[in-house]
Amino acid sequence: MKVKLLIMVVMMLALSSFCFAQDNATEAGTEDTDTTAVVESIILPAPPGNLTGIDKPNDHGHAAILSWDLSPDDGAGENSVLKYEIYKWVPQLMLDINLVRDSLSVIQRILRNTTSGITEGTQADSMKIVFEKYSRDELFDIRNTLIAHVKQENTGLAEASNSYPENGAWLFVDKKPSGTKSFVHIGSKDFKSAGFVPDFANLYYRVDAVTIDGAKSSSKVLGPIQTSGQWYNTYRTPVVFSVLFFTLLTIYFVREARKGADLYVRPLGGIEAVDDAIGRATEMGRPILYVLGLGSAADIATIASFTILGRVAKKVAEYQTELLVPTYDPIVMTVAQEVVKSAYLDAGRPDAYKEDTVHFVTQSQFAYVAAVNGIMLRELPATNVYMGKFxxxxxxxxxxxxxxxSIQISGTDEIAQIPFFIVACDYTLIGEELYAASAYLGKEPVLLGSLKAQDYAKAAIILLAVIGVVLAQFEFGAAFVNLFEVAN
Amino acid sequence: MKKTTIITFAVISALFLVSWIAKGMFTEGSSPFLDGFLVTLAAFLTLAIMSFLYKDNPYYKFAEHLFVGVSAAYAMCLGFWSTIVGNLIPRLSSGISEFFKVSYIEGDYNFIYFIPIIFGILLLMRLSPRGGWLSRWPLAFIVGTTAGLNFVRYLRSDFINQVSSTIVPLMIDWQGFGHFFSNLNFSATGQLVMMFSNLVIFIGVTCGIIYFYFSKEHTGWFGRASKIGIWILMITFGASFGYTVMGRISLLVGRITFLFRDWLEIIS
Amino acid sequence: MTVLNPLFAISAQTIGITLTLIIIGLGLAWLFWRSFSGKEVDRRIIFIFIFFSVAAPILFKISFTFKAIPIVSALYDKVESLPAGSTVLISYDFDPAMAPEVQPMADALSRHCLSRDLKIIYMCLFPTGQGQLEETFRTVVREEFPNKKDGIDFVNLGYKAGGEGVLNVIVTDFEKMFPTDVNSVPYGDIQVFDNIKSCQNLDLIISIGGGRPGIKEWVLFVGDPGNVPMAAGVAAVVAPQLYPYFPNQILGLLGGVKGAAEYENKMRDEHEQFKDMPTPATTMMGPQTLAHIVVMAFIIIGNILYFRNKRREEG
Structure with a gap:
């Protein structure tokens, strides 16, 4: 059944492709004869000169860049060139395949029930009439066979293009307004698409100058040129360099930190305020509230907050103040419990540790807020610490x-929330300061190492900006500024 | 239940009914009473949420929970229809695509879409007490790919391109002091304003970064630059706060316009 | 509010505005006096002030005109400079909660682009953006441009889940992500896409939103890697975070309802045909302005009291 069906379809296609190929050939042929015929009545524009073409660099292939000299009649008097038309020579095989592609598109539309847009009397319409006779299952089979056919035939395209100028036709690609001197032909890389441009196949182009009367003259044919893809996009070299710079810097400093190198981090105001605030709470005999935010245990802000919580818990244990840690996330709660427990142990007061110091509230944002607000108003903590994601x-x-x-100390890396903390809190760790505080307190190698790496990157930015600003005053400075241009 | 609670509830229900009937009677269209009901419901839910400004109350709680529940359900349905049915099934099999009435997208390597299915199922293993650890694999995949994808893109857009945006000439079109003063004006594209903007960008970026430089004590000139940095940060936060006020008031305007125009119809 | 005659209408409006200003002024004076004499002011009184200053201008239709700032006119000029037939992508990356702020700019931009015969590709990265898109179709596209045809002058691709993933694909290939438009018309049959294979072929991309995924993701995944001109209209909250991208990575930015109002005013000032267009953002700036004045008054009162109390404590 399948085989029979296939033979029929291919027969039909071969027949129709023959007819259409004839049409195409005549079309392509008539153009030349047309122009000769026109010579007698209308004056032809001068053709565009010096047509050159190269493979488009730094891409995945299937694209070429054409450039030409303007026709001397471009923008000149009566016989002015209105537009340029770009044509590409394709072998007969490509035309045949295009027909199969068109029939594929029609089958697809029948399968999707979107044939309403097909105009009567067109090639697509006649195909529709043929294919509509089949059942859906049969159409699926036909479609798959045709796709395989297209794929198979595509492999012969490169060889077929060698037959130039025999056995093929000129296909219209695009038009460009007068004054245009170049065109990038970006073909499709999808072999099922009609705009498919095979890589490593000989391509031939020509550009026609067209006047308002429709008189055309063609440039010399360009070709053969070939397209190909590149493994490395040279335009993006600045990105490679900065990726390498950052990665190596981070790896280096994390290793140094692991080895126990003394990496200096300056003391931060907010952290010193925490110590004072704990003292104040002890004097007043009121608890300290520590909020870890809404982040998960994997968020850097929460991880940084754990370190600060450890410090706070240790001080609290030393001063024998009460600590309240309502949490939003169960995993965060488990980690926080461990942190507080070991801090009490470090302070030599494991007996003072209470299991419900760190407790779970709820995983609903505003319900959590309501609960924490309730704690604040009932327990009246002397100090509230908000560190983490908010x-x-x-x-x-x-x-x-x-x-x-309460005295309030906050820290978050959520830029949008920092202004709110700044207006309502006594001390705020802005963005990265939270990480720095954590690195300063905890000396955790990964945090400390990456903080150091970031500092060096920041120094690099300042240096580059200063050099750049100075150089930008001079003509030759443009080269330096261009180093940071990442073209596509 | 307290007497006042019952009275409040009765009054609110009566007002709702009156509004519904009135809207139904004066609304034109194919189903006036349904439209009237929907507008009245929307208006009462708006008022219920706004009532929180007076104090917390059961009507606010009801509206809030309704919102949370509806949006969670909506997100779930949409996730199913747009991600699973929209993106995955058309690449899996033509049979299932047929069933969901979506068009099958053929491809040579469609079998790789079984990998996301497996990962998706593994992610759901979080719910199982014993198999929870399995969800770490897809999570690792997500974290890894997102980090890799973002690293390069952020580096390009937020680092390299921002550095190049900071490299601005401080002297624009400089032809001596005579020319500068004779052409002095305060237009946004004038020489003075442009030079001043570029200076602010340069100093702002440099001092802002110095503030976040942790490897050196902030004393001396470094400390002074860091002071300027924090001032610039504060101005930025002020601007951001101002914008937030504007945004929130826009939302309030939107709600009040709804109440006045669609519900009460006192403005057109 | 039935209006009997124009004369009465003018006077009713004037009376309303005057009354509002008097009430707000007196209220602020009372507030200042009360807190100055050391009495607590209930925060609910502040809410009433804000409600009043927002509601009154809506009722009495107070509005102002705005001159576009450079970052807004940059986008306007870009749209003006595009030749007819250019393709613009407008992405609706917002939900109904953000709509009061950004829907006016989405409508104004659609109107502007369509009137200049630009082709528009609509899409959304927010699931509920689809509904907002329909709103623009109902009030602008179908209402004001009945001659513009779906598929030829504009196309609606609808919502696609995946956020950055979607952007990462369409920067090189539209068809892969959008094999059909929202009405199931296959990609190949949509005329708008005749010369458009990916975002890189577009003349301008405008993302309208304020959440995530939003303009930042567009810049990161499409604007910068694809070298496509990008512009944005955003909710006020995120606008300050996007300024660093101007002018190299985004060519223009409408920040909040003020940006939208400036755009509307510029359209009205420069084109006769837009004289009578609806200007929701400009209307919204009336309540905004009054509310901002009230907020500023609060800030000034608060600061005076703060410094007085501080001096007292020190003294």
């Missing part, structure tokens, strides 16, 4: 804390 709840928390009269 979202819309930041202002609600900080405002309630300010109303309750």
């Amino acid at each position: 979202f819309a709840e930041s202002l609600i928390l900080a405002e309630t804390g300010a109303l309750a009269g």
Whole structure:
């Protein structure tokens, strides 16, 4: 059944392709005869000169760049060139395959029930009439066979293009307005698409100058040229360099930190404020509230917050103040419990540790906020510490804390929330300061190493900006500025 | 239940009914009473949420929970229809595609789409107490690919391109002081304003970065630059705060316009 | 509010505005006096002030005109400079919650592009953006441009899940992500796509939104790698974070309802045909302005009291 069907379809295609190929050939042929015929009545424009073409560099292939000298009649008087038309020579095989592609598209539309757009009397319409006779299952079979056929035939394209100029036709590619001197022909890499341009096949192009009367003259034929893909995009070299620079810097400093090298991090105001605030809480005999935010245990901000929590818990254990840590995420809770427990152990007060110091509240954002607000208003903590990831709840928390009269210290890397913390808290660790604080306190190699690497990257930015700004004053500085241009 | 609670509830229900009937009677269209009901419901839910400004109350809680529930369900349905049915099934098999009435997208390597299915199932293993560890594999994949993808893109857009945007000439079109003063003006594209903007960009970026430089004590000239940096940061946060106020008021305007125009119809 | 005659209408509006200003002024004076004499002010009073300053201008239709700032006119000029037939992609990356702020700019941009005979590709990265897109189709595209044809002058690709993933694909290939448009018309049959294979062939991309995925992802995944001109209209909250991308990575930015109002005003000032177009953003700037004045008054009152109390404590 299948085989029979296939033979029929291919027969039909061969027949129709023959007819259409004739049409194409005549079309292509008539153009030349047309122009000669026109010579007598209308004056032809001068053709565009010096047509050159290269493979488009730094791409995945299937594209070529054409450039030409303007026709001397471009923008000149009566006989002015209106546009340029770009043509590509394709072998007969390509035309045949295009027909199969068209029939594939029609089958696809029948399968999707979107044939309403097909105009009557066109090639697509006649194909539709033929294919509509088959059942859906049969159409699927036909389609798959045709796809295999196209794929198979495509392999012969490169060889078929060697027959130039015999056995092929000129196909219209695109048009460009007068004054244009170049054109990038980006073909499709998909062999099922009609715009498919095979790599490593001989390509021939020509450009026609067209006047308002439709008179055309063609440039000399360009070719053969070939397209190909490149493994390395030279335009993106600055990106490779900066990736390498960053990665190596980070790896180097993390290793150094692991080896125990003394990497200096300056003390931060907010961290010193934490110590003072704990002292204040002890004096007042009121608890300290520590909020880890809404982040998961994998967020860097939460990880940084754990280190700071460890420090706070240790001080709290030393001063024998009460600590409250309501949490949002169960995993964060488990980690926080471990952190607090070991901090009490470090302070030599394991007996003072209470299991419910760190407790789980809920995983609903505003319900969590309501619960924490309730704690603030009931327990009246002397100090509230907010460190970690915060979202819309930041202002609600900080405002309630300010109303309750607590000293507040906050830190987050969510840029949008920092302004809210700044207005409502006494100390705020802005963005990266949170990581720095954590690295400063915890000396955790990965955090410390990456902080150091970032510092060097920042120094590089300042250096480059200063050099750049100075050089930008001079003509020759442009070369330096261009180093940072990542073209596509 | 307290008496006041019952009275409040009764009054609100009565107002709702009155609004519904009134809207139904004056609305034109094919189904006036349904439209009237929907507009009234939307208006009462808006008011219920706004009532939180007075104090927390059951009506606010009801509206909030309704919102949370509906949006969670909506997100889930949409996730299924747009991600699984929209993106995955058309690449899996023509049979299932037929069933969901989506068109099958043929390809030579469609079998690789079974990998995301397996990963998806592994991700769901989080729900199982014993197989929870299996969800770490797809998670590792997600974290790894996202980090890799973002690293290069952020480096390009937020590092290299930003460095090149910072490299600005401080003297624009400089032809001596005489020319500068004779052409002095305050237009946004004038020489003075452009030079000043470029200076602000350069100093802002440099001092801002110095503030976030942790390897050196902030003393001396370095400390002064860091002070300027924090000032610039504060101005930025102020601007951001101002924008936020504008954004929030826009939303309030949107809601009040809805109440006045669609519900009460006192403006057109 | 039935209006009897134009004369009465003018006076009713003027009376309304005057009354509002008097009430707000007196209220602020009372607030200042009360807190100055050391009494607590309930925060709910502040809410009433804000409600009043927002509601009154809506009722009495107070509006102002705005001159476009360079970052807004840059986008306007870009749209003006595109030759007819150029293709613009407008992505609706927002949900109904953000709509009051950004829907006006989406509508204004669609109107502007269509009137200049640019082809528009619509899409959304937010699932609920589809509904907002329909809103633009209902009020602008079908209402004001009945001659523009779906598939020829514009196309609606609808929503595609995947966020950055979608962008990562369409920067090199549209068809792979959008084999059909929202009405199931195959890619190959949509005339808008005749010369468009990927985002790199577009003349301008405008992302309208304020969340994630949004303009930042567009710049990261499409604008920069594909070298495509990008512009954005965003909710006010995220606008300050996007300024560093101007002018090299985004050529123009409409920040919040003010940006939209400036764009609307520029359209109205420069084109006769837009004289009577609806200007929702400009209308919204009336309540905005009054509310901002009230907020500023609060800030000034608060600061005066803060410094007075500080001096008292020190003294």
